[in-house]
Structure formats: C-alpha cells, structure tokens
Amino acid sequence: MTATTIEWHAVFGLDELWEGDFLDVEVAGEPVLVVHLLGGEVKAYQGVCPHQEVMLADGDWDEESSVLWCGGHRWEFDLRTGEGINPAGCTLYEYPVKVEDETVYVGVPQDGQRHYNRCPGT
Numbered sequence: 001m002t003a004t005t006i007e008w009h010a011v012f013g014l015d016e017l018w019e020g021d022f023l024d025v026e027v028a029g030e031p032v033l034v035v036h037l038l039g040g041e042v043k044a045y046q047g048v049c050p051h052q053e054v055m056l057a058d059g060d061w062d063e064e065s066s067v068l069w070c071g072g073h074r075w076e077f078d079l080r081t082g083e084g085i086n087p088a089g090c091t092l093y094e095y096p097v098k099v100e101d102e103t104v105y106v107g108v109p110q111d112g113q114r115h116y117n118r119c120p121g122t
C-alpha cells in the first residue's frame with residue numbers, strides 16, 4: 001500500500017487569522033473552512049455544509065465552545081474535531097494543516113477523491 005501524496009498550499013499568514021476566528025478559502029478549487037481555535041491550533045474542514053451545501057463560514061460561531069451552527073438549518077459542528085453535534089454522526093471532512101514560518105498551509109490529498117462528506121439520508 002502506498003501513502004497518498006499531499007499537495008500543500010499556502011493559504012495566508014497566521015497574523016491574518018486571529019485565534020477564535022475562521023476564514024473560508026478556496027484551495028485547489030475546493031472550498032475550505034480554516035479555523036484558528038482558542039489555544040492556537042489551526043484546523044481545516046470542507047467549506048460547505050454536509051446537509052445542503054450552504055457555506056459554513058456564513059454560520060454562527062461560538063469561539064469559546066468551538067461550536068459552529070450552519071446558517072442553513074442550524075446543524076451544529078464541533079470545530080475542534082469536525083464532529084457533528086446535532087445531528088450526531090455527521091462529520092466534516094478534515095484537511096491536513098501545517099503552520100511554517102507563520103504561514104498556514106492546507107494539504108490536499110492527491111487521491112482522486114472529492115474531499116467532502118455528505119450525510120446519508122439528508
């Protein structure tokens with residue numbers, strides 16, 4: 001089994017995304033939500049909701065709990081993990097992220113797959 005190659009893309013400087021905030025960006029043609037969690041960790045997820053593809057960056061956000069409510073129908077996601085809270089079990093696709101020299105990079109696996117989860121039955 002061979003490891004999947006990751007193509008890294010510089011998306012912005014870390015000083016452009018303060019702790020407790022998020023940005024939506026396009027990486028290699030894919031919509032991505034990048035969040036800078038309180039405490040310093042940076043995460044990247046699919047940029048559209050797994051329900052009906054509303055942009056997650058248009059939702060409401062509580063930086064203390066790291067919960068994001070989609071602006072479409074109020075589904076809730078924990079942006080520390082990407083896990084769905086309500087409904088449970090609907091997980092956001094998570095991209096690899098690295099921060100080097102104060103620059104945030106999002107990794108796109110070169111696996112020929114769409115990096116995007118939809119929730120069955122929704």
Ligand code: FES
Nearest residue numbers: 049052070072073
């Ligand atoms: S589109 Fe996000 S909850 Fe419906």
